[in-house]
Amino acid sequence: MAIDEIVGDSIDRAINIEMRFRAGLPRGVTYPLYEAARKKQKKPLTWLAAKLLKEKVKPGDNVFVVTGAGTPPGLPAGETDGPPGAAAIARAIEFGLGGKPILISEERNMPAVIKSTEAAGLAVYDEALFKQRRSCAMAINFPLGDAEGKNAAAALIEKYKPAAMVFIEKVGPNTKGIYHSIMGTPRTPDKIASAYHLAEHAKTAGIATIGIGDGGNEIGCGLIKEAVAEIQPFGKDCGCPCHGGVGTVTECDVLVFAAVSNWGAYGIAAALAGHLGDREILHDEATELRIVQASVAGGAMDGAYSRLIPYVDGTSDKLQAALITVLHQIIENGLKEYDRGF
Numbered sequence: 001m002a003i004d005e006i007v008g009d010s011i012d013r014a015i016n017i018e019m020r021f022r023a024g025l026p027r028g029v030t031y032p033l034y035e036a037a038r039k040k041q042k043k044p045l046t047w048l049a050a051k052l053l054k055e056k057v058k059p060g061d062n063v064f065v066v067t068g069a070g071t072p073p074g075l076p077a078g079e080t081d082g083p084p085g086a087a088a089i090a091r092a093i094e095f096g097l098g099g100k101p102i103l104i105s106e107e108r109n110m111p112a113v114i115k116s117t118e119a120a121g122l123a124v125y126d127e128a129l130f131k132q133r134r135s136c137a138m139a140i141n142f143p144l145g146d147a148e149g150k151n152a153a154a155a156l157i158e159k160y161k162p163a164a165m166v167f168i169e170k171v172g173p174n175t176k177g178i179y180h181s182i183m184g185t186p187r188t189p190d191k192i193a194s195a196y197h198l199a200e201h202a203k204t205a206g207i208a209t210i211g212i213g214d215g216g217n218e219i220g221c222g223l224i225k226e227a228v229a230e231i232q233p234f235g236k237d238c239g240c241p242c243h244g245g246v247g248t249v250t251e252c253d254v255l256v257f258a259a260v261s262n263w264g265a266y267g268i269a270a271a272l273a274g275h276l277g278d279r280e281i282l283h284d285e286a287t288e289l290r291i292v293q294a295s296v297a298g299g300a301m302d303g304a305y306s307r308l309i310p311y312v313d314g315t316s317d318k319l320q321a322a323l324i325t326v327l328h329q330i331i332e333n334g335l336k337e338y339d340r341g342f
Contacts (some may be wrong), residue, residue, distance in 0.1 A: 009047075009269055047271050052164070062102055067170055068082055079300055082168055082261060083300055097276075102140060122136055144189075149193060210262050212264035
């Protein structure tokens with residue numbers, strides 16, 4: 001038995017509860033951007049993403065899990081939105097599908113990514129051990145710079161032949177080729193990994209891609225670039241010299257939009273648990289607390305406060321664990337048949 005689209009709708013709703021500050025970050029954008037993504041794709045987003053993974057990933061297949069947001073000096077080792085989501089996806093792919101997750105990020109962000117994944121129960125090994133055993137992942141540093149990224153993307157795909165790629169909170173370029181924070185701050189290609197080349201190469205190679213974002217500047221959100229331009233305060237004009245807006249043009253086969261990108265990843269893990277009829281594919285609350293704490297231990301900061309605290313986009317670690325509780329209940333009841341007898 002597998003979950004139906006009604007359950008997928010409930011998962012989507014749970015991960016799109018907006019909790020932005022009264023001031024400091026754009027408010028009132030989550031629901032409209034989610035609705036744009038839903039209208040474009042017609043079915044529950046998490047349900048679609050999990051279905052795609054189930055169809056494409058077979059035991060032993062490599063899957064690229066790409067993350068890492070933030071740049072120095074504000075977030076010198078990345079932010080807590082991204083690594084925990086990558087850990088959840090890596091765990092779900094390995095535990096649920098027998099896939100082989102390969103973590104990809106900038107070198108500066110990798111300590112948080114690795115620690116988060118290990119807190120989720122997957123040891124991160126070198127390539128030799130990665131090939132030999134299960135319950136593990138491998139980590140690869142992606143270079144900074146556009147030309148370097150293009151070369152690295154081609155080489156990685158040729159070497160590892162992934163069955164799918166999942167991008168979590170990974171910024172993509174706008175129409176002018178410039179990366180931006182959601183508030184319009186530009187990031188030049190030499191300061192960031194041009195991981196969008198992985199998505200572009202995947203299209204040519206017929207590799208399944210999933211993008212997870214919460215603002216419109218993340219890889220995958222090119223699918224709703226018109227909506228981002230209309231809805232985000234800096235969507236049409238970022239305010240920097242490029243004047244190209246914050247939205248990315250990079251698309252994926254499936255876009256999962258969420259209030260927090262990690263939550264989108266948790267929603268996919270929950271939906272995959274539902275598709276496979278196994279709730280354990282979604283990690284539990286205690287594991288979630290470990291994951292968030294581990295990401296901070298790896299140097300990741302909360303992106304809203306820019307502080308080294310166990311928060312994600314201004315929401316506490318307790319809230320992250322509470323969301324896991326909600327998702328587990330949605331899946332448990334979505335799989336259950338019960339006759340009250342009256």
